[in-house]
Amino acid sequence: MRPWCAALGAEQISDTVELVGWVRRRRDLGGLVFVDLRDRSGLVQLVFEDDMAAEGEKLSGEDVIRVVGEVRARAEGQANTELRSGEIEVKVIELELLTESETPPFVVEDDVNASEELRLKHRYLDLRRPKMMANLVLRHRVVADARRYFDEMDFLEVETPILTRSTPEGARDFLVPSRIHKRSFYALPQSPQLFKQLLQVAGVGRYVQIARCFRDEDLRADRQPEFSQIDVEASFISEEDIYALVEGLFSRIFPIVGIEPPATYPRLAYAEAMERFGCDRPDTRFGLELIEIAPFCEGCGFTVLESAAAEGRVKGIVVPGGASLSRKQLDALSEFVKPYGVPGVLWFKRTPDGVASPAKKALGEEGVERFLAAAGAAEEDLLVVVGGREKVVFAALGALRLHLASEGRLIPEGRHDFLWVTDFPLLEWNDDEGRFFAMHHPFTSPRPEDLELLASDPGAVRARAYDVIMDGVELGGGSIRINNPTVQRQMFTALGIGAEEVQERFGFLLEAFRYGVPPHGGIALGLDRMIMLMSGRDSIRDVIAFPKTTSASCLMTEAPSGVDERQLEELGLKTR
């Protein structure tokens, strides 16, 4: 095989090699022409001299060429330490222009900042940039190592259907019309959930799949309509087995980028995570934890606080050194929290000149002092307080905490925190629909000691569910599943799904469970987010070869698109 460009080094000196690749840049000195040749591995410098100089002059950016040349050491002091192949260069003896390139719409180099729109339209050029190619390489290495890891642990990779049936609950499905069965639709899987459970009934015992999942919901920097999971399920296991399995996996793959996770991760109950961080996927790399304020509000003399404490929750954050924030900056904090459904923040300051707060008139100097003392605010500190319904208070302060940390650059460079969040609620009340929904999914096992609450106080039941969090990003989540048909029926009852609907939607699962279902559980890890964190990017688009825009289109293929009338007819469909 031909060598890769960047693989050439001192060992190949005086070898004659054949190279292929793309012309990255030409430096034409007249009778002497240098060309950087690029392939997946990187760059090597070609030299066209004497008779060949005229040949080299004809080349331009992104032309595809084949050369035969002699590897030689660069002269003293002319090595390029920026290049892996910088000690050598290749004196070209023979040149073949395989294909000429038109001038590309943007220069194919790492530090050229073409708009993402343009990069997505010409994704093949974008991927040619070394940083993007490195992301593809990293992704491959992680997947390859993960597969090796699970193979060593006796897991079996099994493919599950992409054309499957629509199930209620969870995200909106992508639907695929059936030509053969008019008015019937397949759905693309939101995850292989039911199949991986059925594989346990089948006796696979330990299942893994790099699975593509589809969810028709609005997009974000970390959300694409199709994404990949490292999907895992096993029989006869407990939470502890899953934790150890995932910790073992991460210890294998994170070192690829120089991150060494601890052998085991701290565990945090959901309720505690919410109280301390206002978030079920806390970033624990910095402080600014939430403080309970409500006990100091009763009878304090400031009606807003009194009623907030009586009807909901009041919590705050102490910002060390935050007393220096200007009025304008404090107003901005209020603006920041408004979208989360609270009226704003109430602030208290302790400065050398005394205390300050918009509530000072109502509370008096002593009142303000009492709040600051209760929150443990030192001189020059700022206390911000938010009151309202529990859900919005947590949402507002959880978001504000992250905002303050990034504004104040409070996250230590190079630090990475891994942790498990456990004991999630089994069910979550939905106001719009007026019923409970499964927080994880309807097959998640309640904790046995909470089982009796399922009928009386469904919201209080804790689940045998867990999420693995890194740096405030949810990398994955899973649960021990229900393997008792009676409990499963109780769960459906709590969800308000009638017996008939259960039979129609999930009959096949319940039937399977009649024939010997092993206790089982699993987890799904977000591969794209994992690669994003490993490569230090802030969007999963950068680690997916051909991603969609935030409006779910592909700028390269212009998908989605209209189709022929005839295709619609065959499917028995009419568009409006």
Next chain:
RNA sequence: GGGGUCGUAGUUCAGCUGGUUAGAACGCCGGCCUGUCACGCCGGAGGUCGCGAGUUCGAGUCUCGUCGGCCCCGCCA
């Protein structure tokens, strides 16, 4: 569904309170150049100011609408 922000040479951007011929850098084209690696020097071409209305004597600039990119809320695990 809602909010914010951006859209001007091939690219990244500048363009003031509306006013003559819309600029810069990089890229591109031509010329010179034998040790460059962001090569250098000289010269040149290149514009549907996203699109559509409106206000105005006059719109890149103001107003409304619309399309597209990005970020966030809702939604989604």
